[in-house]
Amino acid sequence: MAEKCCSSNIEVKPIENSCCTSTVKSEKSSCCSENKNSGNNSISTLDGENSSGCSSSNSKKESEEETSCCSSKEQAPINTFTNSISSVENVTYRVNGMDCSSCAVTIEKGLSRLKDIIEVKVNFSSGKMQVVASNTNALIPIETEIQKLGYSANPITQNKKLKTYNIEGMDCGSCAKSIENHLNTLPSVKNVSVNFSTGKMKIEHDSSVDDIISEVSKIGYKASLLAKKHSNQSLQKPRKEFNLVIFSGVLIAFGFVGSLINIFPMLSTILYAIAIVMSGYKPAKSAFYAIKSRSLDMNVLMSAAAIGAALIGEWLEGATVVWLFAVGTYLQNKSIERTRDSIRNLMDLAPPEAWVKIGTEIIKKPVEEINVGETIVVKPGEKIPLDGVIILGETSINQAPITGESIPVDKTIDDSVYAGTINEHGSIDIKVTKLVEDTTISKIINLVEEAQEQKAPTEAFVDKFASIYTPIVFILALGIMVLPPLLGFGTWGEWFYKGLELLVVACPCALVISTPVAIVSAIGNAAKNGVLIKGGTFLEKAGTITAIAFDKTGTLTEGKPKVTEIKSVNGSEEELLSIAFTLEEYSTHPIASAIVDYANRNGIKRYNGDSFKNIVGKGVQATIQDEIYYAGNPKLFEMLPISLADIKKHVQELQTKGKSVVIIGTQNKVIGIIAVSDTIRETSASALQNLIQNGVKQTVMLTGDNEGTAKLISSEANVNRYFAELLPEDKVDAIKKLQNEGHKVAMVGDGINDAPALATADLGIAMGGAGTDTAMETADIVLMADNLEKLPHTMKLSKKALRIIKQNIWFSIFIKVVALVLIFPGYLTLWMAVLSDTGAALIVILNSIRLLKFKE
Known part of the structure; x- marks a missing residue:
């Protein structure tokens, strides 16, 4: 150490x-x-x-x-x-996308040029990077710079000063920016990042937690430290805020009625003023701190509009502005909470306590206190609290919360089980293999949260556009208030009112919300269906894919040889299997294992054998009832003094179909033939057919098998095209060939053996993530189940997300343009301007959260 x-x-x-x-x-x-x-x-x-x-x-x-x-x-x-x-900062990152050691050198050179970076060391084999910097701020641009180089990185070392808070009350991305700007003015804060979509703030500070909470409350928001043991409790929205909105609305209604019957006109003005104070206090307070931290958020614009309306005597307009803004904000917050619940629901999957077996006693303990190696007992109908291996009992497990599979999976002794899955039938004893923070469900939650916090290219572009648009329109509004009346075009009151309208229209809330809410909703939906999408970037890429390449073994096929044909030449089929069982029982070859498994499943009894001998590259032999028997490939029997003329044609037919042939016999006769082959997964053909129906133009198989086998498998799997007899490095060339043909290519593999091809493809998809930590860490998208069943849903979901993002962006821009056009003829009122902004934001959110309910 x-x-x-x-x-x-x-x-x-x-x-x-x-x-x-x-x-x-x-x-x-x-x-x-x-x-x-x-x-x-x-x-x-x-x-x-x-x-x-x-x-x-x-x-x-x-x-x-x-x-x-x-x-x-x-x-x-x-x-x-x-x-x-x-003081030196030393942080370790996980780097994704490297396909050779030269990539590591490229990253080292690229990051070493950054200011205050002392040393960068990248290990290609482990996929880790260690960065030593002279201060914390020097680490901020690391992830962005790595993306520029064509890779991605996530820190994997904990910073004790970095804390995560839940933030309540944010209405859009500009609120998040205001909180960041305000906290950055504090000397105790080193860096801060607020994510509107997830409602979380990550901040590195030297001050106390109470100080940070107090500072956030000054701006008009509520912060609470995110603690592990409380992380699965949903946040409760205060009812008081809604009651104020309702009461201020009643005051406006009474004031409006009073103005119509013209009894004591001053009373109406007083009621409007009270309504402005009640509904406008929070945004006005937030606006004060936003201005103080040099931010132009929606609170500043709305507050300015309300105060301006009151100054020119438009009390009803001012009251309506703040009331509509408060109502819109409340509805937006309630809607956005639904997207954040997609993660909280995942957190609630695993129970907080477990029954632990200690000797003859069974004691209930919190999962945080249970160590690796302890035995827990799970009864029928209960959720499994921790990852582990079954050591007693057998049952069926509903793994849908992890893998998305609808059919329960049978489990027995030595089978792995995952926290959050449901024990359907028998009582089982489980030996714990992972602590609560290391379980598969915990990793899924962490990966999904990280994914939702990463900005997609579209989101980054919209944020940049909004940061330029808002100040320009704000300055334009000030100009309209002052210049036309100075030049003699109309009255001060007329142009001041138009300027206030322009201030409201300057708020790009709907536009800023258009992308992140859709991405968070889509990633949450995917996680519920057993698919991990590592970020908005990969979600967007998945929607543009036109060709998908599949590794054959273990992806399209089971990856485990099975007996597919038995032909007896001399004697019965049962006798043939008994001899084969006896010969192959002690062999570790996959083909031998397939024959033994088949015999066991069919209740075949073996003979007593001895003098077992392995014949390298050809087969095995043993003595049964004083006679030597052989099991092996045709090369073995060509060495023996017997004729293969009767079976030669059949053997060749089986080999042409891509099957491995095992001949059973003695030195005097052939007893029979057993054919073994890797079989297509039940879901592969239907999954590929669904992909083609949903716009994927090419489905391609990559395999090291010969041409004949590749042709057979490709026809069974509904593959458009195949590349045969490939070495691992040849798969990279096949991916590049598809890219050169103009395709956006996704590669589906196991995340380990196919790493170079996964890295070369535009999108890397790993399968079977529930049992492979490496797959969860390296791929862009992970299918948690060990089949392709959820791949079509993933592609359809990403395309749907892209459509909704485009709809949101164009709708937001259209509303702004219409509002701007209607200002100058005088058709737009101030309350209509507010309604167009908050209403558009609400419509965009509701349109986005449709992705949470999207089904196959």
Whole structure:
């Protein structure tokens, strides 16, 4: 384990136990002597018999005052970094998309040029990158820069100062920006990121949690620390806020009625003023802090419009503006909560407690207190609380929460089970294999949350557009208020009113919401159906795919050979299987295992055999009832003094169909033939047919098998095209060939063996993620089930999401254009402008959350 060496920021990796206890005067063995006279803290690595480092060269008394670290006899070389400050940030990232070691070099060179980055080390084999920076801010652009280089990265080391908060009350992305800007003005805050879609804030700060909550409340929002044990509790929206909205609406109604009957006109104005204060207090407070932090969010624009309306005597307009804004905001928040619930529902899947077997007793314990290796008991109908392996009992497990599979899976001793799945029938004892934070469901939740926080290209573009659009229209509104009346075109009141309308229209809320809510909804839907989409970028890519390449073995096929044909030549079929069972029982070859499994399933009894012998590359032999029997390929029997003329034609026919042939016989006769082959998955043909029906132009199979086998499998699997006799590196060339033909290509494989092809494709899809951590980490999209059943749903969902995003964007722009056009002829009123903004935002949200209910 690396230790910090005295006061310097150097990691020492000792070979033997070491500590900073002794004082050594020798220059050779010195470590970590401090230079008190010089501001230069540069460090050099000295390679000597006794590894020494960090000795200062500018002090005359260094040889007498050096402090020794690591007093053991033998030391490892010291890892040193040049820096000019006392604090160093060391963060490890998981890098996706690398397909060779040169990619690692590219990343190292690209990131080393960034300001305040001390060292970058990328390990291609493990897919990890270590970055050492002189300050935290230097790490902020890391992920963006890696994306520019064509890769993606996520930090995997915990920052103890980085905390996550739930934020309530945000109406759109500009609210998130206002919170960021305000908190960035605090000296104790190092960096902050607020995500409107997920309602979460990640912040690194030195102050207390209460201080952060207090600062957020000043801006008009509510923050609460996200704690693990409470993370599965849904947030309760305060009822008080809604009651105020209703009451202020009643006041406006009374004021309007009073103005119509013209009794005590001043009373109507007072009622409007009270309604403005009640509904407008929160946005006005938020607007104050937004202006203070130099933000132009919707609260600023709406508050300015309401105050301006009151100043020119349009009290009803002002009251209506803030009331409609409050109603729209409330409805938006209620709607957006539905998208956030998609993750909270996942969190509720695994029970918080489990029955633990301790000796003869069974005790209920919180899952956080259960360790790996302990035994838990799950009764019929209960949810499984932790990942593990069945050690007693057998049952059927409903794995739909993890894999999306609708049919329960039979499980027995030594089978793996996952937290959050449902035990349908028998009581089972499970040996825990993962802690609560490491379970498959926990990883799914973390990956989905990270995916929802990443901005898709469309979302990034819209945000940039909005950041330019809003200030331009704001300045234009101020110009319209002042310039026309100064130049003699109309009255001050007339143009001031038009300027207020333009302020409201300047709010791009619907446009900003158009993309992230759709993406969050789609990713949440996919997660419920057993598909992990790693971010909006990959969701958008999936919607543009025109060709999908599939690895054959284990993807289109089961990956496990099965007996497909039995032909008896001399004797009965049962006798043939009994002899084959006896011969193959002790072999570990996959073909032998297939024959043994078939015999066991069909209740075949084996004979007593001895003198078992493996014939390398050809088969096996054993003595049964004093006679030597053989099981092997045709090459083995060609060596024996018997004729294969009677079966040769049949053997060739089976081989042409891509089947492996096992001949059973003695030195004198052939007893029979058993054909074994890898079979197509039941779901493969229908899944590929659905893909073609939903707009995928090419389905392609990549295999190392011969032409004949490839042709047969491709016809069974409904594949348009195949590439046969491929080495692993040839699969990359096949992907590039498809890309050169103009296709956007997705590659489906197991996430490990097909890594180069997955990285080369426009979209990498891994299958069987429920049992493979590597697949969950490396691919862009992960099918949790070990079949292709959910792939068509994923492609349809992504296409639907793209359509909805486009609908939202064009609708938002259309509403803005119409509102802008109607301002100058005088057809647009202030309350209509507010309704067009909040109404459009609400319609966009409702349109987006349709993706939560989207089904196959």
